[in-house]
Amino acid sequence: MPIITGAKVIVTCPGRNFVTLKIETDEGVYGLGDATLNGRELSVASYLTDHVIPCLIGRDAHRIEDIWQYLYKGAYWRRGPVTMTAIAAVDMALWDIKGKVAGLPVYQLLGGASREGVMVYGHANGTTVEDTVKVALEYQAQGYKAIRLQCGVPGMASTYGVSKDKYFYEPADADLPTENVWNTSKYMRVVPELFKAAREALGWDVHLLHDIHHRLTPIEAGRLGKDLEPYRPFWLEDATPAENQEAFRLIRQHTTAPLAVGEIFNSIWDAKDLIQNQLIDYIRATVVHAGGITHLRRIAALADLYQIRTGCHGATDLSPVCMAAALHFDLSVPNFGIQEYMRHTEETDAVFPHAYSFADGMMHPGDKPGLGVDLDEELAAKYEYKRAFLPVNRLEDGTMYNW
Ligand SMILES: O=C(O)[C@@H](O)[C@@H](O)[C@H](O)[C@H](O)CO
Ligand SMILES: [Mg+2]
16 A cells, blocks of 8 residues: 655646645655645645645555545534645545556546546637627637636626636736726626627527626526526526525526536535525536545535536636546546636646647546646746735725625
């Protein structure tokens, strides 16, 4: 059995910050885990270095479940994004080691492939409806079967999800938080126009998604859902903040538009009531922020009882290590829905060489043993950490609002 002999945290910034845990064993096999928490990266780096790694040395790397329980119950201060991201990184690295020792890709250890490939969605965004539809047509031409639509709001200087350079949307854009301004009624007027124009241009054989990004009240979300029903959205994401899981019942009472939530969830407890009351259709929790592959399988198993499918978060601030782990999970999980795929930059891909691939709207993790992703430490060392914050959001009268 491979004994953990050491572990280290590698922080690198090839255009944006990534935190990676590398666990080494006495058999010379090592594993990688993504530990990136956008805008709070160093808190997870410290949690791992100062509070987790000392407890790992000398343990049997094959004991993934026992180590998971040790780090979860042993923390005493359970749950939360920092703790669960740190646990996720350890979990991913241990699955990577187990696969490498077994000579199998991780999805084979999770029960094997349940499908030929993983359907992904890309991000089409633009300042106007026309710009956004034009980019969506480019994604359709590249073979994407699912496309997320985000456009600017007339009269608003900026809004979530619309980037200057179209393809590489990076929200952590400044040394201190950028201040965005928001107007719900202007937003609620433009989104139905966007979906109408997109359906006219792209037709009905492509899934169209939208991320509300926590900005509506439940009744506003119900109204927007109703307005979009004629255009058959694949899902409306983060319709309203989900601390109050019950709030989604109000949305459900007004619209059949499918609901997705959970990219900021970090444990099954964040989603339990949403799932058991069938208040959502897709759970967006990710490998890197929800306790790793081990815990995400538990969330997916509960969701499966209620015909809720997975729709894992996959933005550029989740590293290629997380992407690789997510694809192994996606290929195997029975109630798979869709996987978000925001391409990383070439700089990032060079630091994290990987076996996963994209073709015709689908992805596959590859068949290399373990997760099939590596980290070029020499290259990573060239990219110093650079503090970057996510934006904040205010209403036009200055009231702090959800971002
Ligand atoms: O659905 C999404 O991809 C977004 O919600 C993300 O871009 C999110 O804003 C970032 O991951 C936050 O770091
Ligand atoms: Mg989102």
